[in-house]
Amino acid sequence: MWDCWSSCGEEAGGGSRSFTEALREKYSSDNYPYCCPAVSAPWPVPDSPHREWLIVPPILGLSGCGVAWAGQQVGIKEFCNHVTELDISHNILNDWHEVSSIVRHIPQLDFLNLSGNPFGQSPITSVNFPQMLRRLVLNNTDADWTTVRTLLHSLPRLEELFLCFNNYKEVPLHPTLAYSSSSASSSSTSSSSSSSNPTHSQSTLDSFHSWQSSVPSGSQSGGTQSLDTKHSKHTDGAGLEFQCTAALEHAGAQSVNISDPNTSSPVHSDLLQNEHLVSDVSVQDPNTAICSFVNIKLLHITYNHLAAWDEICHLGLLFPCLERLVLANNPLQGISGYKEKLAKTFPRLQYLNLQNTALGEWSDIERLTALPALTDLRLLGIPLLKAHSATERRKLSIARLPCVRSLNGSWIFPEEREDAERFFLRHYMDTDPALLPPRYFELLAHYGQLQQLADIDLRPQEHAEVSVRCDDKVSSCFVRLNQTVTELRRELRTVCTLPSGALRLFHVVREDNMIWHPEEMRVGTRQLHSFGIRDGDEILVQRKGK
Structure with missing residues (x-):
């Protein structure tokens, strides 16, 4: 049997192979000498003189393996009967019949990934997919909506659908429905009842609305x-x-009785x-x-x-x-x-x-x-x-x-919501009443008129105006608080006409006409903001040795 599969791959050439060939190459028991049976299930090759074994896990991945067709059906049925998830993305499958030939023999399949296969406008009439399938990925397959509909009709339990990277520009409800973009050309040839009655479409849709309102939501x-x-x-x-x-009728559509025939x-x-939702549907x-x-x-x-x-x-x-x-x-x-x-x-x-x-x-x-x-x-x-x-x-x-x-x-959280709603009220407080959003009046009725918050700047101070006292000379200057003590000494040597290495600096706090004990600024690498220097403080400069 394996010889038959190998010959199919050789005839295809170009790196393409069947699903069963890719399965054998990747999940041969030779590739898993220490496989634990509790994790993956071994399956013998039926009717094979060599009795080869495959270690096929329930989550089966054959992405990018060059799969182009199904191969022998009996092999898929024997080896993949227990598989629940199948990833055959980024292969070269372009025929829905081949996909159906693969998955119809996997009755427990719950997840199927077909992303990146070049299906394009490949015709699809009917497919035989496993009824247990709940998740289907069709990303980057260029599958049109007719294909998607056909697949959905064959999957009664499908709950999750992925249609990314498919270049959709519109979502047609039905091939025979005319949209506003094409209704201008078709309206000239439509029946007189629909063309002469501008409320024809609206009446039809209203009849669906009246039915829908009478149906329980559950x-x-x-x-x-x-x-x-x-x-x-x-x-x-x-x-x-x-x-x-x-x-x-000429005046509109009669009511439609829609119910489950069972x-x-x-x-x-x-x-x-x-x-308003579907423009000019006829x-x-x-x-x-x-x-x-x-x-x-x-x-x-x-x-x-x-x-x-x-x-x-x-x-x-x-x-x-x-x-x-x-x-x-x-x-x-x-x-x-x-x-x-x-x-x-x-x-x-x-x-x-x-x-x-x-x-x-x-x-x-x-x-x-x-x-x-x-x-x-x-x-x-x-x-x-x-x-x-x-x-x-x-x-x-x-x-x-x-x-x-x-x-x-x-x-x-509730605290964040309340904070956001109060911020919203203050944000639009000075806006023209004609431009206020409706939500503003709802929150205003709930919280009442709020006052603007005080503008408090908690950022660290960057500069301070201090008095520099050197002997009997006092001068006022601005100092940067993000500089070090060594850098301050260099700046003050011009004020005191002394070399920076000969200066001792003291930070003196003046508050309410009181002078606190001076703090000597010893460490040259320490930044000034760490001393808590504020406007009005004093820097006392002394010559070393005094």
Whole structure:
């Protein structure tokens, strides 16, 4: 059997190999002579005259091994049956069928990393992935949204999805939905009912809103369900497939009854909110399906090209049960839309990462207060905060976000929140009332009118005006307190006309017409501030030997 696998690798050439070849080369028992069975599991080669053994751990890593295809299926099934995590990133896999041939024989697979494989626009019709898969990493694969949807439909338990470095500029809800950017050209050929009625899209979305408000927030479903008022069907998958088959009349859309065909109970999901979230959406086909994948709890979509907030709202519609969303390093320009609609788009979002985005207005941050479950927020590296000091950034942000309990990874304690809110009130105290943020009036009602704090400078004094007494001669001069005694002697030799080595210096404290016992300044390397010299003190200079 191993001979058959080796011949496949030789025919491919160019350093590429099958998954089974890479598995044998890396996890051969020859490479692990002292392997502990409690850590990794040995598996004999079936039907092999040599009875080779592989030490295959449950967390299997074959990153950068030149894997291009699956290889013999029986080998994968025998050796990887116990594997729970598989990393085959940065290989040369470009066919989804080959990936499916690998992972379908790993029934306990919980984590799959496919990052860095050149899938590009590789066609995908159907895949056979293990049903236990909960975490999928597709970073830097250029997988388009059609591919992502197909994968999600085959993964009913998927909870964490990573889509970084995929050059996404938009998040299409459905291929047959027309967006405002392309609606101008398509509106001329659309039906007369939609073109003559400007409230057509709004009425359709309002009907979804009226349904959503009647659905309990806690109900959800774990599969893909095609919801239709006439033709309900159930298929295995990872989302809720909503089919709107109610006839769209000239005056608008009729209400749509959406429920779970198995239980006849309403299914929770957040669909299109209104025209403020999805601009000029027109449903061209009454049987159009809008997919919503309710099992996804975590989405990493960093280092893409998402600049419009409408596209971020589409993520909320596709994944209505998101709890953690990482949008760092996207050129996001602002956060728009009404707070009520924002709350319905992300009803369960607890963690939001907006680091290194292009947010430039405090109003963008204030709109985040509409998210009902948000408690953890990351805002480092946005242009809005660059004009403020580190202390001001944190305090001004905390004061605007009353429900956030953790900011930039640091817990917000009640004492810090109160201090930040009081700082916020004083910061805007002298601002034009027409320009005051709404949060100012909320805090003003809570704390009342505050007074400005006294400006106390606790920095160490750098200079002091002292009297220099040498014999009967007294002169006033400024001395630097960060210099040493030796440096002061050099400065005073011009005043006393004596060499610096012949001078003895004494620090005399004068306070309330009283003279304290003089302290001789003996150590030449000691700095003056350590003597506690203040304005009005006296430096007594004597010649050595007196």
